[in-house]
Amino acid sequence: MTAGLGTDYTADEMMAVEAARRIADGTVCFVGIGLPSVAANLARRTHAPGCVLVYESGTIGAKPLELPLSIGDGELAETADAVVSVPEMFAYWLQGGRIDVGFLGAAQIDRHGNLNSTVIGDYDAPSVRLPGGGGAPEIALGVRDVFVMLRQTPRAFVPELDFTTSLGDRVRVVVTNLGVLEPLDGELTLTAVHHGVCADEAREATGWELRVADELVETEPPTEAELAALRALRTKGGS
Amino acid sequence: MPVIPLGDAIRELVHDGDVVALEGFTHLIPYAAGHEIVRQGRRDLTLVRMTPDVIYDQLIGMGCARKLVFSWGGNPGVGSLHRLRDAVEHGWPAPLELEEHSHAGMAAAYAAGAANLPFGVLRGYAGGDLPARTRVKTIACPFTGEELAAVPAHRPDVGIVHAQQADRHGNVQLWGITGVQKETVLASSRAIATVEEVVDELEPRPGGVVLPAWVLDAVSPAPRGAHPAYAHGYYDRDNAFYVAWDAVSRDRDSFRAWMQRHVLDTADIDSYHASLAAAAKATA
Numbered sequence: 001m002t003a004g005l006g007t008d009y010t011a012d013e014m015m016a017v018e019a020a021r022r023i024a025d026g027t028v029c030f031v032g033i034g035l036p037s038v039a040a041n042l043a044r045r046t047h048a049p050g051c052v053l054v055y056e057s058g059t060i061g062a063k064p065l066e067l068p069l070s071i072g073d074g075e076l077a078e079t080a081d082a083v084v085s086v087p088e089m090f091a092y093w094l095q096g097g098r099i100d101v102g103f104l105g106a107a108q109i110d111r112h113g114n115l116n117s118t119v120i121g122d123y124d125a126p127s128v129r130l131p132g133g134g135g136a137p138e139i140a141l142g143v144r145d146v147f148v149m150l151r152q153t154p155r156a157f158v159p160e161l162d163f164t165t166s167l168g169d170r171v172r173v174v175v176t177n178l179g180v181l182e183p184l185d186g187e188l189t190l191t192a193v194h195h196g197v198c199a200d201e202a203r204e205a206t207g208w209e210l211r212v213a214d215e216l217v218e219t220e221p222p223t224e225a226e227l228a229a230l231r232a233l234r235t236k237g238g239s
Numbered sequence: 240m241p242v243i244p245l246g247d248a249i250r251e252l253v254h255d256g257d258v259v260a261l262e263g264f265t266h267l268i269p270y271a272a273g274h275e276i277v278r279q280g281r282r283d284l285t286l287v288r289m290t291p292d293v294i295y296d297q298l299i300g301m302g303c304a305r306k307l308v309f310s311w312g313g314n315p316g317v318g319s320l321h322r323l324r325d326a327v328e329h330g331w332p333a334p335l336e337l338e339e340h341s342h343a344g345m346a347a348a349y350a351a352g353a354a355n356l357p358f359g360v361l362r363g364y365a366g367g368d369l370p371a372r373t374r375v376k377t378i379a380c381p382f383t384g385e386e387l388a389a390v391p392a393h394r395p396d397v398g399i400v401h402a403q404q405a406d407r408h409g410n411v412q413l414w415g416i417t418g419v420q421k422e423t424v425l426a427s428s429r430a431i432a433t434v435e436e437v438v439d440e441l442e443p444r445p446g447g448v449v450l451p452a453w454v455l456d457a458v459s460p461a462p463r464g465a466h467p468a469y470a471h472g473y474y475d476r477d478n479a480f481y482v483a484w485d486a487v488s489r490d491r492d493s494f495r496a497w498m499q500r501h502v503l504d505t506a507d508i509d510s511y512h513a514s515l516a517a518a519a520k521a522t523a
Binding site: 033034056057058059068069070071072073074076077083085086087089090091094095114118123126127128129130131132133134135136137138141142163164165166167 | 311349
């Protein structure tokens, strides 16, 4: 899927690049699998070589050459500064306040940044049983800043969550395939769109009446250097 | 603590209706032990595990479980666990009761169990819908009054882990990502460790966790016994297997046929691997 007319990069690539740009050098990032892992590794390979990748499996300061398929791949342990047990990871490092940025994804998000990764439908008789919260409930309140990466559709951006898995109090930015949302007076507001996307597209992809910033800006398309670094990242054994 | 065949360990130590925790966070997942539980037809188990992974998808789909206690039930990097979903969404092959936690809550519950405390304490579960659906309560700090979450300790009847090595006395060492295995063993009434190999002497490893023989009830050799997960220093994670499992497990019949061929019709870990190799050769 391309991000817009006349582009030679995908929407996923745009999301990864935009999220990566928001990671400052030296940031300690709690990273999940998938796009967040891509973004954090891209940041480490480009402008933020000193960013510290922490995976919930217990690897601190992992420097994988290939992207892991799971959060516990062996390469994470082999390249980490330290490997700690899972109870230690959640108690000393996350709850201990050592993490700057935590990445979260979800099936649903509301206008306050609350997330659902538990069920679609009723909890006791769900139409879709999702994997569940995993680390999310404590990541959402244990890190300084939460970054959310999520494709923007009316099914995902809903007026009311089917289930609240984690709270949006610390969500600072939501990077989507269409643009960027940031909280303004407690409500997620469209502050930027990607090249070739207009605000109306973002409105139509949102299940609530989306607030749009007065000074809506356009994100920079990926540079050649960013795309080259991104495409050099390959998922180990993945499809 | 004897080094005994895995079949004997499961027969003697895992009973119908038990609360069983097979742990290993992505790494060192005790697949061989899980498959032996399927072969021996255990029923009504309460399965405890932070990340159910494909092994619990298999146990649930084969009707071994009555209840699942967990915090994240997906196929890592791939998508859904279809057998888990089918059980929850459609009651197939049997309804599955859920007790759902967060990772931090599960970790605290295991640590409390290992410490012989009634509950674990954490700053967590705040504000969302999960507390109303699970066993967690709020307590006040007796010193500051801060509200904290309390989760009841995990005290499984049986804890099962996989490790790289045991010595001939049954002392066990695992290294790499060590997850929550030490807590699982120490929280459980009975404990089984399967190992890649039995060696004359354990060599200290950086970050290694040593489980003395006397905290284990059985140690059983199971070479390549974590497949399709991995054993650090022995073999890599079979990521292609996890990707392929999505199609195998999506359909009840193809799932059953796979389990029949590779688990029920095999006698042990060696014949499991032989059957996988034969299947790979046939499709090559």
